[in-house]
Amino acid sequence: MAELLAVRGLRVEFATDRGPAQVLDAINLDVGPGEVVGLVGESGCGKTTLARAILGVLPEGPARIRGGEVRFKGTDLLREDPATVNDRVRGRAITFIPQDPFTSFSPVFSVETQIMDLMKWKSPRATNGGPSPLLGRYPAARYRADREAVLATLRDVQIPEPARALRRLPHEFSGGQRQRLMIAMALLPRPDLIIADEPTTALDVTIQAQILKLLRALVKERGVSVLFTTHDLGTAHEICDRVVVMYAGQEMEAAPTEAFFGRPAHPYTRSLLASVPSAGGEIRDIPGEVPSLVAPPSGCRFHPRCEYATAECREVRPAPSMLAGGHGVRCHHPIVGADA
Amino acid sequence: MSSVSFVLARLARDRSALVGLVLIALLVLCAVLAPLLATHPDDVFELHPAERLRAPSGAHWLGTDRMGADVYSRLLFGARITIIIGIIAVGASLAIGVPIGLVAGYYHGWPSDSLMRVSDIFLAVPQVVLAIAIAQTLGPSLPNVILALSVTYWPWFARVVYAETRALQKEVFVESTAALGASPWRLTVLHVLPNIASPIIVRASIGMGFTILTAAALGFLGLGPPPPTPEWGRTIAESREFLPDAWWYAAAPGLAIFLTVMGFNLLGDGLRDVLDPRLRRSRTAQDG
Amino acid sequence: MTPPLLELADLVRHFPLRNAFGHRVGWLRAVDGVSLAVHPGETLGLVGESGCGKSTLGKTVMGIYTPTAGDIRFAGREIGRLAKRERRAVAKDLQYVYQDPGASLDPRWKVGPLLHEPLRIHTRLSRAEREREVRAILAAVGLPDAHLDLYPHELSGGQQRRVGLARILTLRPRLVILDEPTSGLDVSVQASVLKLFRSLQETFALTYVFISHDLSVVRAMCARIAVMYLGKIVELGDTAAVFEKPRHPYTQSLLAAVPLIGARRISQDFRLEGEPPNPRDVPSGCRFRTRCPLAQARCAEEEPALRPLDGRTVACHFA
């Protein structure tokens, strides 16, 4: 498959008071054209860090990239000139939907100012680079065309009275509406890939359902790929074509949604799915706790909590292996052939 | 608290806080050992008209003043006054401000509001101005300077304690301890106070610097302890008519004030970095 | 049937809305006439979206807010209007667990004193007797004695949570209100927490009021469930029956909105439009009518009362 995004062997460290934490340990990840990929895992597993590493906006102080590549349409974003990436990739070919729609707008500027600032540099009509920062003028013809596009997209995300809505300040919108605005802003530059970081976590369940429905319809209609991080397995099932699960900075399994939930091959995936509360009232947890990333377990990081673990698991991290139907798993003892 | 040594260890790693600590230690040393360190310990009260306004030399490290007294020796004794003013004024402000802030912060209602309104009025007028008015009314003397400074500085503590107490009341552990059935007394003294100790300590350190600065300004304006007390601010005022020739006369006490206040400010900043958990949290890596 | 342990009768809690000058400009009707009964030994689930008043309800029962009107009867005694000192004594039997029980620990106290504190407040036990009690509780939540000498920040998140629960259990309360106890937790951690709640319920014969926005958790934990919308209960009944066949249109939408593994995609058939109105400005008549597919003229005029229907109670004219 010709991948749109291919992350290979990405290693990221964070400096902490107790030493460097190995937040990403040689991660691989693929996103194909037009595909909605779910990145699931529990808090601290590194999914947000991975999303930010792909966007190139890791926290400047503590984070260090120790190796690997982030290939987007064939170019490695980590080795490309940073200014070019900022001009041509970020906000154009790859856009972003943040987790918290309440704080991701500047509270002091109107929505119009913020959207038009984005369009001034990132509109699909803008020539590469856009006007020079601060002093550059917004060409009048393009402004009018961009503004039309903005209004049309706001209608697509079902913001009532778009022209009036633009004049308002972010805090005058509800959480669900703000997330609709964020989706509009992510679509406006006509990207190839949207990175959505837990976009519905802060929302109520009925609003979440509306937003998921809207997002899936819009990206499918436009053929945009999405990398969707979430800790909620139900949400992942809802919106994704393919799901990748991470644990303590390592990716464990990547499979089409059906196979992921129906025939999980990795012991961690199985335990994770089993811990979802079921209607019968039976509750199963995963014994033990998530390990520290400062001194992580050797080999497969899940081995201390895994019932199948052997000496091999403690020593060597399993290489990716392919099962039938594009189902990848990194485990020395995958569970094959049985239904979950 | 097990954390005293921990705090000291962290402070020692913070370069500027360390400088602050050393400066303060030096000041205290000078004050305590003034009679031993001084080259001319009797010059505080004696006149040597023959040796007026000598430039710095081996005999007079920082020169002599208009009375022929050794500037260096007078500076050492001045440190005593400075420290006494600072400690008593800040101590008194703590004693007034902390309980007021705690009570006003814990109880909601008009008595609390009016307490804070009173402290607001004090804060509304610049401290120097208010201190001038008080010191002027009472007459220039050391106890009056201390009184003026205490009366004008306590609202700062009341403010800090009030704000911190109000913020802490929203913390789950305070609310849940109340829900457990704890009395207000138990809650404020055993839970709230220990948790707001850090900002109080920080404020006290910065307050020392601030108070010393204001005291010097009062001295400069002639509202400090009367001559021949070797107060630093007054010394600078005395020196002015002998400028530009007797530059050491003006420079030395100013530098002493500067280093002292600097010491307390640096220590206060360092303490804030070490003690404030909000800042510490932001330094640890976020995961997700 | 045994008499209810907790009984709410038309409980109301309004918050005044003030403008910049402190004048009251209206009321926020957070809890607006709620009646329900909790029986000894059961777990009652209280669900709804943010702003529906479920947490305010919990905190009003707990005495953190005083009721605007209505009765709170606990073990047969009205506790909503007691004097502060007497109300504090009730806390021995009626306890409240915050979303993160770990955050309810004073960071400057060690675990030992933290666990002693409730007993010091409410009992006259000697130090040795308290120590015995504390150790027993600590064992019940699955922590070793050695933890007594640690500060909360030296424990892991899961251990802090256990200490927080132990602190409440030292008093051997009869009713525990759990306020969003699993919100923000990962599923695997959530599973451990739920297991712990269950085992504690057995060991200490606890009665739970379980407040949550997470329907799947409520379904797993609670025998009965009350669904709240804008300060009112819209449907109340046995969990199995309500999940099987919800009767109130809001309950139906709420259940339909939950993404379930293996089920149909809600993004294909979810219908509910719009967002809940601001609780500062509650619609007339039925509060759900602005979003309700069944709404008719009558819904704007007449507020539906809870009526028995199909083995549960429902507040809807057309259910």
Add this chain to the structure above:
Amino acid sequence: MATIELTVVAMIVSVLVGIPLGVLSALWRNSLLDHTLRVVTVSGLAIASFWLGIMLQLLFAMRLGWTPLNGRLQGFPPQSITGFYLLDAALTWDWATFGTALQHLALPAATLAFPALATLVRFTRAGVLDVMQSNFVLYERAMGLPRPLIVWKYILRSALTSTVTQIGLLFGILLAGAVVTEAVFDWPGIGTYAVNSILRSDYNAVMGFTVWAGAIFIVVNLLVDVAQTLVDPRERTT
């Protein structure tokens, strides 16, 4: 009027210099500039202004002779329009007077501005660092907006909301400083008047001054509240 001219000039200087320096210091955290500024600002808050004034006089007026020692002007004041000599001189096209007025003003204004400048630099730096952590900055960076736009439009505007509050406090520092600074430079303002009254033990004059200062301070705080609502649109609608 003389006091206000001095205070306003000092305020303008500290705002125009302090805020950009604070932003730069936050942007280039732990750079040479940041460290230098840190030393300067810590000194600014530790130095006794009367001593700083005297030292400046010693250096620039007495030794180098670049500026006059004290006073507000030599010769006659310009035609009085606003009462601010600088402004009046400029309005009447009297550049010679403007020059001497500026010379006279330089040292006292610098003395007065120094601690205020230090406060502003520190505060702006802290504010900018704070805002840089916020989610909307992460969002704008993730969307690849040009860095200068993010810094000078979005971050600065948000950081200023808190700085505006500081300007009220700053006015207190300046006013307090003015009393002492005027005394050092014989600036014919209300501070000098107050100090002379102290020396003459004129009780009523001192009280009058205290009340005047308090009143000015309260008025300024009111203005700051108004400015706050202008800078922060959230205040307007809630």
